[in-house]
Amino acid sequence: MTGLRRQPLSWKLFAYGVIAFFFVVTIVPLLWIIIGSLKTNNELMRSPFTLPEQWMFSNYKKAYLVAQLDQLFVNSVIVSSLSVLLCLLIASMAAYAVSQGGRLAQFVYTVMISGIFLPVNSLMVPYFLISANLGLLNTRWALITTYTAVGFPLSLLLVYGFVRAVPKEILESAHIDGAGFVYTYGRIILPLIRSGLATVAVFQFLLCWNEFLYALLLTSDHEIRTLQVGISLFKSQFNADFAAMFAAIVMSIIPMAVLFVLLQRHVIQGLTQGAVKG
Amino acid sequence: MRSFRHKTSILLFLLPAVVIFIVYYLYPVGFLVYTSFMKWDSITPMEYVGWANYRRLAEDGVFHLALRNTLLWGLAGVFLHIPMAMLVAMILSRKIAGWKWFRSIFFMPNLISTLALAMLWQFIYNGEFGLLNEVLRLVGLESWQRNWLGNLDTAFPALIAHWIFYIGYYMVIFMAHISTIDPSLYESSQIDGAGIFQQERHITLPLMKPAVAVAVLLVLTDTLKNFEAPFLLTNGGPANQTMVMSLHIYNRMVSYQYGYADTLALMLVAIGAFMVIAVRMLFREKEERGG
Numbered sequence: 001m002t003g004l005r006r007q008p009l010s011w012k013l014f015a016y017g018v019i020a021f022f023f024v025v026t027i028v029p030l031l032w033i034i035i036g037s038l039k040t041n042n043e044l045m046r047s048p049f050t051l052p053e054q055w056m057f058s059n060y061k062k063a064y065l066v067a068q069l070d071q072l073f074v075n076s077v078i079v080s081s082l083s084v085l086l087c088l089l090i091a092s093m094a095a096y097a098v099s100q101g102g103r104l105a106q107f108v109y110t111v112m113i114s115g116i117f118l119p120v121n122s123l124m125v126p127y128f129l130i131s132a133n134l135g136l137l138n139t140r141w142a143l144i145t146t147y148t149a150v151g152f153p154l155s156l157l158l159v160y161g162f163v164r165a166v167p168k169e170i171l172e173s174a175h176i177d178g179a180g181f182v183y184t185y186g187r188i189i190l191p192l193i194r195s196g197l198a199t200v201a202v203f204q205f206l207l208c209w210n211e212f213l214y215a216l217l218l219t220s221d222h223e224i225r226t227l228q229v230g231i232s233l234f235k236s237q238f239n240a241d242f243a244a245m246f247a248a249i250v251m252s253i254i255p256m257a258v259l260f261v262l263l264q265r266h267v268i269q270g271l272t273q274g275a276v277k278g
Numbered sequence: 279m280r281s282f283r284h285k286t287s288i289l290l291f292l293l294p295a296v297v298i299f300i301v302y303y304l305y306p307v308g309f310l311v312y313t314s315f316m317k318w319d320s321i322t323p324m325e326y327v328g329w330a331n332y333r334r335l336a337e338d339g340v341f342h343l344a345l346r347n348t349l350l351w352g353l354a355g356v357f358l359h360i361p362m363a364m365l366v367a368m369i370l371s372r373k374i375a376g377w378k379w380f381r382s383i384f385f386m387p388n389l390i391s392t393l394a395l396a397m398l399w400q401f402i403y404n405g406e407f408g409l410l411n412e413v414l415r416l417v418g419l420e421s422w423q424r425n426w427l428g429n430l431d432t433a434f435p436a437l438i439a440h441w442i443f444y445i446g447y448y449m450v451i452f453m454a455h456i457s458t459i460d461p462s463l464y465e466s467s468q469i470d471g472a473g474i475f476q477q478e479r480h481i482t483l484p485l486m487k488p489a490v491a492v493a494v495l496l497v498l499t500d501t502l503k504n505f506e507a508p509f510l511l512t513n514g515g516p517a518n519q520t521m522v523m524s525l526h527i528y529n530r531m532v533s534y535q536y537g538y539a540d541t542l543a544l545m546l547v548a549i550g551a552f553m554v555i556a557v558r559m560l561f562r563e564k565e566e567r568g569g
Contacts, residue, residue: 007372011474015369019380022366025443026383032409033398049412094295097288105288112295115303117495119502119550121524122543125313125536126306149302156295181287210391213505213524228393232510242401249397256389264382267389271447272454 037063037246044243056243063247066237071223072230073255079140079226080208083147087204088197090148091155095163096185109160115153121213131218142218143226147208155200158270162196163189199270202263209256227252307547314541319534331541341542343518344526347434348546351504351522352553354438355497360490363445367452368478381453385446392441396507399440403427403511427512434520437507448493455489456482491561498553502546523549 007015036044037059039052064070098109120127127146128137136142166189174184190197212228219225231252238245260267314331316324335341366384370377387395402409405425414422426436463481472480505524508514514521514529523546530539 007474012374015372015374018365018369019374022362022384022443022445023380026387029398029402029409033401036401045407049409049416090294090298093291097291100284101288101292105292108292108296112299112303115299117499117550117554118303118307119499119524119546121503121505122310122527122546122550123302123306124527124531124543125540126309127302128531129309130301130306146302149298152295152298152302181284181291185291206389210393212391212393213528217528228391231391231393231397234397242407246401249394252394253390256391257386260382260386260389268381268385268450268454271450 033246034250037243037250039243041241041243044246059244059247060251062241063238063244063251066241066244067230067234067248068222069227069230069248069251072225072227072252075140075224076209076227079143079147080205082140083144083151083208084201084204086144087148087151087155088159088201091152091159091200092163092190092193092197093185094156095160096189098160099163099166100181109156113153113157113160116157120150124213124217127214128217136218138219138221138224140219140224143208143211143215146214146218147204147211150211150214151204151207155204158200158203159193159196162193166192195266198263199266202259202266203270205259206256310540310544310547313537314544316537318537320536321534324537327537331538334538335541335545340514340518340521340526341545344514344521344523344542345545345549347519347521348502348504348523348549350434351438352498352501354442355501356494359442359445360448360493360497362443363448363493364452364483364486364490366445367449367456368482370449371453371456372474381446381450384444384449387444388447392506393510395440395444396510399507400427400511402440403436428516430516430519433512433516437511437520440507440511448497451493452486452489455486459485487561491557494561495554495557498557499550502550502553 032049035051038055038057039059040054040056043053094109094112098105131137131142131146134142134145136145170188170192171184174188179188210228211226212232215226215229216232219229231249234245234248238248313324315326315328317327317330318324370381401407403426405411405423405428408426410426411423414420424432426432459482464477467477467481503524504522505528508520508522508525509528512520514525523542527539527542527546530536530542
């Protein structure tokens, strides 16, 4: 949208007014909690809106120890990474099969991606029982399998979009050269859709990292607790030590913020793809 | 012979996906239907009770509040959240100074878990040292100060407000669509003397219909899943004023009323299905009429 350099003043005032409003409601709460995390509790109560008189970086050390953040991070990383791998594997295999199959495969695909619109929160009892019957309750695998299943329909939709975009000529010439089904998948399809897979991986990782309800339902031991369940317990762990709790919340947000800065392109590309195709 | 092998390979590659879909999608929904006719505490065997669970729905005041709130949340999504996202997307798509930065900043909250955001807003709404009360004091509106989440009138609006301005997700979707619009459409209308507001109204909006349809579907399915904020901030209170469907299901489940929890869950699935069909039909009809 170029060629619109001359924009009237009334429009500019309106536009910047709107943007300023959303900027403030987005940034101020985050800044407030970051500043609050560097105060003493006393000061936080007295004047929540000023800069710290004394910069309490020690809140972070305390929060890290009280909340056992290292353990929570490790658990979340293990669960999320394994689920991403599993989900990508299953979705890419299925997407490739659908692209090679006929009408029936197409039908199966359509049915499976309709799962995107199923509110998975309604399946609390069944998912609990499935994990229990598989003997996975209170293990990381309960979360890995459940998250894989929850994220699977959207991953399939996205991956299929990338697989379909692979030029037919490449597959045909591979076929003429004698490449088999599995070889084509592993050596031709997967490398060609690599950047697409990265996008899907980011989405699945976000889903796993931020999921709370099933983490709460399916695990109880604190050794395997994920970050989100950990955050929900801050209230009881920190009691009235709000400044330290603020620090814990800030630290729990940091990994995603860093990841976003690194992978922003993939996230926005994925959303764009999903929206245009969906 | 190779055709047979080809088919077998396709089947084998589809198999894991199909197994997951059957185990985690088809079977659970069937299970909900089946157990909705049962009285079941998960320990003693199920007992067939006919339509008793469904009759209980009619009398369960908490369910009515949960349903009302879930639908209100959805309406707020469709009529406030999405229009705001559209407005910001239109503005940023005109490449105002710093638009890339704003796009990133507005999108950022979507990466923070709903749980961490809920935690953050709990302190913003706090009656003693919360940010909101502090802002009100600074602008001289002391009389407006209150414990936002503990008050019958403000608890639910506060819950919706904690999310409604994080428009980044839909903003990015809309911006992606706007970027596919042919720029010459704007240029020629500009020559015809159309202002920016007219251009957005008569060029952008009509072309965005498919994107809006997708966004409406996504925001509705998303609001059906709301659980974290009510769970953490209010636990449905005060007096169930902030109860939502997912939380009601959860509460029935952890009080070992599995049969009734599954009946509620089935209602949620039905609402979701109804919404998908309704939105699809609504937008298809509009497109035909408009086109």
